[in-house]
Amino acid sequence: MKKNVQNLSSGNTGHKPVIREIYDCLLDLHGHQGWWPLTELHETGGINPTKTGSVKGYHPADYTYPQTRNQQFEIICGALLTQNTSWIQVEKALLNLKQLNAFSPEVVIALGLETLKEAVKPAGYYNQKAIRLKILASWFLELKDRVPTREELLFLKGIGPETADSILLYAFKRPFFVVDAYTRRIVTNLGLVDEKADYDEIKALFEESILHDMKLYQEYHAMLVEHAKKYYQKKGSYAKCPLLNIVQD
DNA sequence: AACCAGGACGTGA
């Protein structure tokens, strides 16, 4: 149950301009990211060969994806597989699934559980992830052309707040801001939230500070991840984060 | 050789 009524914007009230400045700074530093990466783009789609990994499916400043129902399902699969796992490992699993023609819910449902486990093994936690993929497949098939609510996503086993928001933002193109471990690390390092801030508090910080625009949300989250990969891998490099210049008085 | 990766869930206090 929720009972927070008194909580008038929780103390982050003064940070709205900062959140917007950070966006501009990140765009200068890293440019458009072209998320969510797909294993294959439409023939006329642009690619970004500067990205690491075998999957070249980034599409900077092109917000027309997903363009097919299978691409939509591929994003959903990726969102589940990337839980606490590096994207390079997820790519391997995705390519395995692609080879099985498993970017369609019907195929995932029909596939033997052991086969599915073998396919997703590179992404780790393969026992649970295989089962949860099947759950997702059944749910997605039942969904038809409807847009899911966040609540119904959270009801599915294996879908927590971040995965739900990722699916809504990148597969369904709805303005739900995604908060991941990188985002948390950055905003705490910048002193914008407390160490013990929960998911929804950090999410609210962004959603209350910028326009509720799906493109903006997609770009912001992707840039935060890119930025964190440069400055927030090792503890020692936090202090070198250029965003610190924005926060300093 | 620990530590981390684009988390979520079950448990017990």
Add this chain to the structure above:
DNA sequence: TCACGTCATGGT
């Protein structure tokens, strides 16, 4: 509610 263990493969 919340801290903690568990799930697992691979990079650095």
